[in-house]
Amino acid sequence: MNRINTKAAIMMAVLYSGFGHAAPATVLDVNDSTEQVVTSKPKRSVEQRLTRIENILKARTRAQLETQQRLDQLSIELMNLQGAIEESNLEQTKITKRQRDILNDIERIRTTLVAKPVVPVVADQNILSATNQPVNLTGKDSYNYAIKLIKNERKYDEAIPALQSFISTYPESELAANAHYWLGLLLRKDNKNDEAKAEFEKIVTKYPKSNKRADSLQKLGQLAKLAGSTSEAKRYFNLVIKDYPNDAVAKLAKQELATLK
Template structure:
């Protein structure tokens, strides 16, 4: 029994001595903490970069959706213009058919043509002006939809508005100009373009979207009360439109 106690005592002494001499390695060691901090930093940086990439992708997708929507609206507007011209031509033809006319002799026709003032307008003479107007507008639109050259598109639309103030494309040009300025966060300048569409072109197919954009600008500038007014105006005046759906979504987010 004494031998066992001695052995146990000796073992305890040896165990204590060995434990005292052993190096202390634990979670609280400086190397372990530094490693964990480095790992956490790597994870944080990776997540931050992923969020940045997602935000960039979202912004890019939003811009593409806006461009596609603009292209669709543009094509719809042009189709409406073509249909309206065809209706006008058909009405004119029907009216002419109902009114009998006696064409003048060839000599009288020639004399009438020679006596016509040089500056008078006729169909062949009006074609170049209309062609130039259409080409100028198409060029500005293509800078946005095809070339993605937004910096060049801004002055192109501004020139079009100045050169062809009576064009049926002017409200569209104001809207495109506002959209480009909005994308560049030039909110005050964009607001002036959208407000022009809303106030001066009541029948424009861009008016609902212009009111919506005024709401978005108000929100960006921190005026949620004004933004709410614009969103509610869209819902009130264009309740069944795509702009109304977006207005409701933004209204819910205020």
């Protein structure tokens, strides 16, 4: 009986002490029950890397060419606007000159009438015939036809031979420099860079006073840069800055030079 009581007392003591202390938590080691999986990326071979780099370079080159073609297209659009302004100014200049010539003729006729009243008709006829004969030395109709193909009809392939025909027929026309410039832009648009370069060079050498000379030098610099001739490109850009420091194109030339350093 005493042994039973003793065991009961011990059990009660153990149960009583359990109320004051929390049972220790069971710690599970995840690594003991779950296998760690390590996935390694497959290494690319040298050939694969070179192929990837080559594809990237080709994509960049293609993007540069597309950008240059877009710039050339925008240049043509800009020239459309500039050409309209220039033609308007040219017409205004011709009208002003014609008015001045008429006033001079009137003054000469009046002077002749006062000095020689007996034979005024002969003198008058000579003067009038010398000043009123229309002489088409510029070939403006031919030029306007080519420009119309560019501006209004966007027929660039037809405009090229039209401009070439105008230049061949009217090499001394006051519009010849403009025709060379338009022709250079269209040839550049078709990636005929050597032919385009020849047109811009003609403007620089044959028409030094043309308002297209600065833009032609800039275009020659861009063509040289595209061809990989850095020294030649720098020479053209520096000429733009030197000869036309206050022109907007000089700012573009400075930007081009910055990319070559």
